Amino acid sequence: MFSSELDARGWAGVLEEQVSGWLDGLPLVAGITETVGWCRRNGLVPVLTTLAWSPVGSYLTERFGFHAFGGPRLETTDSRFTGRVACHFDEYDERDFALAQARELGLAPGSCGAVGDSRSDLPLFASVGLSVAFDASAGAQAAATVMVDGGDLRGVLPALGHLVTAAR
Template structure:
C-alpha cells in the first residue's frame, strides 16, 4: 500500500541555475525573450499562460526530435534517480509537479521513474511544433494535479523552489524549499540547500514515519 505522495518541481529544483524552457530557447534562438518572460512571471507581472504563449512562439517550425535532443542535455542536480528509488522503496509515490512543458516531464519520468507529471502542452502536428499552446497550466493547476492523486494532504510532501510552488506548499503536510528563492523560503516548512537531491531524504523519512 502506498503510504504517501512526494511532489518534485523541475525548473530551479531538479534543473539548477536555469530552466528547461531557457535551455531549449537557447538552442532555438529565442532565449532573451524567454528569460525576460520568466523574470516577469517570477515578479508577478505576467501569468504563466502569458509566459507560455511567448515561449511557444519560439518553438514554431521546430521538430519534436530537435527539442527532445536538446532536452537530453538538460543540466540536472545529482541524486534524482536515487531519490526516486528511495521513494518507491519506502512505498511513496514520486511525481513531477511542474510548469515545464510536458515533453520535459515525459523525458524525466521515463529516465528516472517518476510515476506521473503535469505541465502545459505545446501544440504539435506532423512532428513539428506550431507555436501555439494546446493546454495551459498554472501554479494552481500544479497544486490541483498533486491533490488529485488521491492522498490526504498530510500524506503529501512537496519539494520546490519558487513562486509556482506556493499554492502546493500551502496545501501539503510538508514543504521543502530546495535551493529556494526568497518567496518559497518564506513559506516552506523546511529548507535544504545543496547540489544533491538526496539531501531531502532525511526530512522525508522523518515526515512519513510520523504520519
C-alpha cells in the same frame, strides 16, 4: 497574450523526437535518480509538477521514473510542435494536479509532501503536510516546513523520511 504563448512560438516546426536529444545535455541538479528511487523503495509516489513545457516534463518523467507529471502542453500536429499552447499551466494548476494525483492514490493531502524552490510552489506548499524548500528562493523558504540547501537532491531524503515514518 500570455508570455507562454510567445515562448511557444519558438517551438514551431520542431519535431517531437528531436527534443529528447537536446535534453540529454540539460544541466540538472545532482541526485534525482537516487531520490526518486529512494521514494519508490520507501512507498512514496514521486510526481513531477513543473512550469516547463510538456516535452521537458515528459523527458524528466521517463528518464527518472516519476509516476506522472503535470505541466503546460504544447500543441502538436503530425509529430511537430505548432508553436501554439495546447494547455496553460500555472502555480495553482501545479497544486491541483498534485492533489488530484493524491486523490487517485487514496491519499489525504496532509499525508503528502512537496519539494520546490520558487514562488510557483507556494500554493502546493500550503496544501500538503510537508513542504521542503530545496535550494529555494526566500519566499519558498518562508512558506516551507523544512529548508534544505546544498545542490544535491538527496539532501531532502531525511525530511521525506518523516512521511515514511508517519505512514507506518
